[in-house]
Amino acid sequence: MTLPLVEFAHNNAVNRSTGKSHFEIIDGYSPRTPTDLITLPPNARVSQPTSTFALHIHDLYVEIHHKIAMSNDNYKLSVDVHCKDTFFEVGDFVIDHVRPERLPKNSYKKLHARAMGPYQIFRKLRFNAYELDLPDKLGISLIFNVEDLTLHQGTLEPPSLPFGGFYRYPSL
Numbered sequence: 001m002t003l004p005l006v007e008f009a010h011n012n013a014v015n016r017s018t019g020k021s022h023f024e025i026i027d028g029y030s031p032r033t034p035t036d037l038i039t040l041p042p043n044a045r046v047s048q049p050t051s052t053f054a055l056h057i058h059d060l061y062v063e064i065h066h067k068i069a070m071s072n073d074n075y076k077l078s079v080d081v082h083c084k085d086t087f088f089e090v091g092d093f094v095i096d097h098v099r100p101e102r103l104p105k106n107s108y109k110k111l112h113a114r115a116m117g118p119y120q121i122f123r124k125l126r127f128n129a130y131e132l133d134l135p136d137k138l139g140i141s142l143i144f145n146v147e148d149l150t151l152h153q154g155t156l157e158p159p160s161l162p163f164g165g166f167y168r169y170p171s172l
Contacts, residue, residue, distance in 0.1 A: 086146055088130060093118040093152040096132065102140050118152035 011022040024030045095117035123131040128146045
């Protein structure tokens with residue numbers, strides 16, 4: 001008997017993200033609860049302790065809402081510190097950080113180099129996505145996220161490829 005009541009309470013609770021309850025989202029209206037059906041007589045007075053308690057709860061919710069907003073802002077700041085705001089231009093040479101999941105299955109070994117390149121940026125797709133001019137023999141996607149790229153600092157001589165086509169970049 002209590003599980004249906006819990007389900008009703010959950011579906012009638014307002015979601016923080018949408019500002020609406022599940023009932024209102026699905027059915028277009030909120031169902032009536034037993035408290036909605038009780039009408040107060042016009043001469044009913046609200047007791048002072050009840051009024052004080054309701055004000056306390058309201059203030060408590062405002063304080064909690066403020067603390068959650070501050071916590072979210074602090075979290076965003078701490079994440080943004082580690083965010084990489086690097087921008088490359090078409091024609092720049094970059095080194096790509098090797099992620100084993102990008103390579104064909106069973107082709108990456110733990111002693112392989114951690115970076116590939118330098119490769120030239122062929123096209124800028126978005127502020128965080130670039131297409132590289134990779135050799136066809138690698139057999140991987142040409143599109144890379146800015147988090148995986150580092151501007152190449154050095155000569156543009158063809159790299160030696162001692163590890164199955166991967167260039168060992170000393171600074172990574």
